[in-house]
Amino acid sequence: MSSEPANANPTILNLSDLPTRKATTSKPKNTLASATPAYLYDPFAAVPDLDFSGDSEEDDETPEPIDSQEIFDLVATMCDPEHPITLGELAVVNLDHIWITDDDNGLTKTVRLEFTPTITHCHLATVIGLGLVVRLQQSLPPKYRIDVRCREGTHTTDAQLNKQLADKERVLSALENETLMGLVGKMIETCK
Amino acid sequence: MKLTQLASIAAHPDRVWQVAPHPTLPFLATASADKSSKIISLLNFNTLTTLDGGHKRTVRSVAWKPNTEDEPVLATGSFDYNAGIWRQFEDEATEKKDWQFLVILEGHESEMKRVAWSAGGSFLATCSRDKSVWVWEEMDDDNFETVAVLQDHTQDVKCVAWHPEDVLLASGSYDNNIMLYKEGSDDWVCVKVLEGHESTVWSLEFEPLKSPKYSEERGSRLVSCSDDFTVKIWTRTEQTGLGSGGGQLPSILRGSQPKEEWECTATLPKAHSRSVYSVSWSKVTGRIVSCGGDGKIVVYEEAEDNEWKIVAEVGLAHGAYEINCVAWSTRYDKDKRGENDEIIISSCDDGKVNFWVLDEE
Numbered sequence: 001m002s003s004e005p006a007n008a009n010p011t012i013l014n015l016s017d018l019p020t021r022k023a024t025t026s027k028p029k030n031t032l033a034s035a036t037p038a039y040l041y042d043p044f045a046a047v048p049d050l051d052f053s054g055d056s057e058e059d060d061e062t063p064e065p066i067d068s069q070e071i072f073d074l075v076a077t078m079c080d081p082e083h084p085i086t087l088g089e090l091a092v093v094n095l096d097h098i099w100i101t102d103d104d105n106g107l108t109k110t111v112r113l114e115f116t117p118t119i120t121h122c123h124l125a126t127v128i129g130l131g132l133v134v135r136l137q138q139s140l141p142p143k144y145r146i147d148v149r150c151r152e153g154t155h156t157t158d159a160q161l162n163k164q165l166a167d168k169e170r171v172l173s174a175l176e177n178e179t180l181m182g183l184v185g186k187m188i189e190t191c192k
Numbered sequence: 193m194k195l196t197q198l199a200s201i202a203a204h205p206d207r208v209w210q211v212a213p214h215p216t217l218p219f220l221a222t223a224s225a226d227k228s229s230k231i232i233s234l235l236n237f238n239t240l241t242t243l244d245g246g247h248k249r250t251v252r253s254v255a256w257k258p259n260t261e262d263e264p265v266l267a268t269g270s271f272d273y274n275a276g277i278w279r280q281f282e283d284e285a286t287e288k289k290d291w292q293f294l295v296i297l298e299g300h301e302s303e304m305k306r307v308a309w310s311a312g313g314s315f316l317a318t319c320s321r322d323k324s325v326w327v328w329e330e331m332d333d334d335n336f337e338t339v340a341v342l343q344d345h346t347q348d349v350k351c352v353a354w355h356p357e358d359v360l361l362a363s364g365s366y367d368n369n370i371m372l373y374k375e376g377s378d379d380w381v382c383v384k385v386l387e388g389h390e391s392t393v394w395s396l397e398f399e400p401l402k403s404p405k406y407s408e409e410r411g412s413r414l415v416s417c418s419d420d421f422t423v424k425i426w427t428r429t430e431q432t433g434l435g436s437g438g439g440q441l442p443s444i445l446r447g448s449q450p451k452e453e454w455e456c457t458a459t460l461p462k463a464h465s466r467s468v469y470s471v472s473w474s475k476v477t478g479r480i481v482s483c484g485g486d487g488k489i490v491v492y493e494e495a496e497d498n499e500w501k502i503v504a505e506v507g508l509a510h511g512a513y514e515i516n517c518v519a520w521s522t523r524y525d526k527d528k529r530g531e532n533d534e535i536i537i538s539s540c541d542d543g544k545v546n547f548w549v550l551d552e553e
Contacts, residue, residue: 105486105488105508107508107511107512108486141512142513142542145514163392169252169350172207172225172250173321176250176271
């Protein structure tokens with residue numbers, strides 16, 4: 001394997017274009033309202049159905065559940081393993097590709113995050129996936145089941161990669177691997 | 193029926209991957225990510241001993257050697273690639289019982305995933321992410337030799353299980369297949385591949401001979417659970433060759449390579465919404481219990497031949513945590529109801545071990 005970066009010339013998004021929650025005291029519960037819609041920076045993203053009607057006074061109860069913007073914020077500032085650029089800027093992680101669903105049991109929730117490697121043969125896709133799992137596992141309470149997957153069709157071996165990322169035993173065993181954890185540690189270092 | 197929690201103990205500060213009740217003694221062994229195993233009393237659920245210092249990484253699997261009541265022997269399998277053999281001994285001077293780390297079995301080239309003793313205790317099987325299954329034979333006390341390195345799987349081998357009577361070994365893998373192995377005329381060979389699961393096979397167990405539903409006429413059965421969220425039953429339809437023990441075969445077949453024919457005869461009612469990590473088959477009632485990443489423990493009963501129904505289910509059995517292992521065990525605590533009373537033991541990601549009783553509602 002060469003020491004050249006797999007993708008020497010990645011597309012980089014402007015930081016100010018990344019979705020963020022405005023620093024307001026009253027937190028809007030509809031993240032789409034505060035986030036820059038994905039279609040503004042991703043020409044292939046579907047235009048979301050922006051529906052602001054109706055549900056404005058439904059849920060005032062506290063505490064507010066973790067939403068996809070918060071998940072995005074946790075991972076967007078992580079650094080790419082081979083570029084000094086964040087996963088948010090590289091559009092490896094996208095707000096539109098994060099879903100949080102309530103499980104049937106009334107307690108646990110499933111976070112699904114689909115990431116997009118910068119190029120389809122990126123040999124570091126496994127490390128990126130693992131880094132995302134570690135970051136979310138360390139940041140979220142145990143009631144969150146974390147499903148990190150490579151977005152379908154964005155990597156030559158995405159099915160293979162996803163089976164590995166779904167395998168708890170392999171992920172946990174990788175976390176005992178010092179070399180891998182060194183790489184993952186560097187990715188997380190840049191997080192605020 | 194209803195599953196009720198009998199006790200819950202914080203056994204380890206980290207994930208407990210497996211729990212193994214001793215076949216005849218009131219001992220439970222645990223395998224934990226904290227690199228240790230514990231021996232827990234099933235009389236009062238107190239921890240008796242911590243077996244540490246033997247492994248450098250997660251202890252993934254534990255198995256009790258059968259027929260060693262006087263000096264219990266435990267095998268441990270670890271992510272440090274090795275298996276360990278531990279034995280309880282009595283210190284002659286103090287008359288105190290202690291555990292000794294006797295042997296380290298080295299050879300696998302990556303993380304060990306499961307260890308299992310054959311019914312008679314003469315063979316130990318180990319499997320690993322290196323895609324191989326090893327069979328070790330204890331030649332004399334504490335002297336183990338590798339008698340087979342089976343490399344039929346194309347991926348990470350997750351589990352191994354021995355037949356309760358025949359010298360027949362099963363393994364389940366990340367390649368979605370189950371393989372059966374026997375000792376041939378000069379070597380161990382894969383005699384059958386069971387295809388049917390659509391994802392990783394996490395655990396396997398043969399039907400105990402003592403199960404009231406066991407039928408010699410029907411043949412042996414095997415239960416498997418998978419990342420495809422299902423639990424399947426496989427039934428032997430034919431066997432020939434060494435180690436079969438069947439006398440009904442025409443003599444012309446004897447001495448040829450052993451053969452096994454098995455087919456999938458049931459898929460248990462779907463109950464899990466995430467990976468099913470473990471299954472256990474009761475020798476007292478013939479019921480099967482399963483658990484998984486969805487935090488559920490589910491008990492199934494065979495109503496008619498190969499027709500299974502769910503008789504009990506507990507969600508969030510370990511709160512928010514995933515459940516890695518379930519096992520039926522003889523009940524030994526002070527409230528046991530007769531010699532045949534049983535409990536279910538489960539273990540999870542935050543280090544807790546829970547004990548359950550199954551009651552008529």
